Amino acid sequence: MENNNYAVKTIDIKRTFKKSSNLINALKGISLTVNRGEFFGVLGRNGAGKTTFLKILSTLLYPTSGQAWVGGWDVQKDGQNIREIINLVSGGEESGYGILNVRENLWMFSQFYGIPSSIALKRIDKYLEMFGLKDQAKTRVSALSTGMRQKMNLIRGLLNNPEILFLDEPTVGLDVESARHIRSFLKDWIKENDRTIILTTHYMLEADELSERLAIIEGGEIIALGTPSEFKGLSQTENFYELTVNNFPESLDINIEGVQLISKLPQNGNTILKIRLKEDSLLSELLASLNQHGTKLELLKKKEPTLEDAFVNLVGKSSIDVSGA
Ligand SMILES: Nc1ncnc2c1ncn2[C@@H]1O[C@H](COP(=O)(O)OP(=O)(O)OP(=O)(O)O)[C@@H](O)[C@H]1O
Ligand SMILES: [Mg+2]
Structure with a gap:
């Protein structure tokens, strides 16, 4: 053996x-x-x-x-x-x-x-x-x-x-x-x-x-x-936000350096956007850009990194498809 x-x-x-x-x-x-x-x-x-x-x-x-x-x-x-x-x-x-x-x-x-x-x-x-x-x-x-x-x-x-x-x-x-x-x-x-x-x-x-x-x-x-904590640590330098928005144009491409759209999920007529920001200061730029497209912010949550975030980070896409696409 x-x-x-x-x-x-x-x-x-x-x-x-x-x-x-x-x-x-x-x-x-x-x-x-x-x-x-x-x-x-x-x-x-x-x-x-x-x-x-x-x-x-x-x-x-x-x-x-x-x-x-x-x-x-x-x-x-x-x-x-x-x-x-x-x-x-x-x-x-x-x-x-x-x-x-x-x-x-x-x-x-x-x-x-x-x-x-x-x-x-x-x-x-x-x-x-x-x-x-x-x-x-x-x-x-x-x-x-x-x-x-x-x-x-x-x-x-x-x-x-x-x-x-x-x-x-x-x-x-x-x-x-x-x-x-x-x-x-x-x-x-x-x-x-x-x-x-x-x-x-x-x-x-x-x-x-x-x-x-x-x-x-x-x-x-x-x-x-x-280990799971090591995985979650992988994404700890960045900031994750969950935005519930209204009137998010299907085709909208968020094109701001340092801002990454991880997923978008329709919910009760709104859209939930999971966003990764290189730094917190990019948030105002993002909100201004959404506003320009007539998208209204309903709710904003800062999210601690989860294993799912780490997975998405590494694989580029969730294993459970939350993109709604
Ligand atoms: N018996 C088989 N004949 C031909 N291709 C196969 C066979 N078994 C698996 N594959 C192929 O090998 C790859 C890996 O499949 P596998 O079932 O191991 O994936 P998985 O990670 O278990 O996926 P899932 O999460 O969907 O269960 C796939 O491309 C699949 O199509
Ligand atoms: Mg399998």
Whole structure:
């Protein structure tokens, strides 16, 4: 076992896909180490390569080139060893058999994982209770709501008591309370037995709350790596404002040096502009210019930098498109 000190270590992982005559470079050389016990977040726009990366680490896909170890095992040679110590849960996944009920379905997976039946059923019932699915234990999988199915999938991912858990957008589509419940569960769960979680998400607040460190992947490459506070610090020299304005011309280009329009979002007949200023003194110039175009200021807020601001700064565009365009 090489590199056993890390939960995950990758060296220059590349992955290409063939689509008709085109070659897609989904990963262009990812080198990363994730420590044991770490809660690690992966951010990036749609198509950035996040899922491809998790699939390689979970041995569902081979890299085209490069090397990766999970729990010290080589993804290209030791797939079986890796599968025993990991699990992968994807937000929108459809795994499971619709005709089985929730408890039967989870039990079936526990048998795939080779868990003795009595231990498995105890675990299943414990988690059904914890995730508020007890009343659905006998409901057919095909009759579950999206959120219930997702919770069931998360339980599936916990059944083999993995050392390293890969979560691909685990809270997508969940109601606020369920998402919050899952986040708080994960924060407790990771503390037991030095477990490791690598999570992808498009929810910046979730990434901020959970991740000890974060990587941003863009176009198949890591473009930034650090703690959430380091990310937020990246933008602390500048000033962010949120302006609610009325009568903002759709085609208006704000052309003032040192003023950057990050996003515009229509709301109740107004437009919310997120603005980055190199210095505060540019604000009066901006307001004068808006005024010239007949745009009226309704509300002005100074915003502390958020992870979302940092993300937008680095990637140039939000992963959740708030531009309204
Ligand atoms: N099986 C496949 N065949 C062809 N192309 C693929 C395949 N899987 C992924 N890709 C391509 O690889 C790139 C990365 O996709 P990936 O699913 O890893 O992105 P992602 O970061 O997970 O995006 P999202 O946020 O939308 O889930 C995309 O261009 C995608 O079209
Ligand atoms: Mg994905």
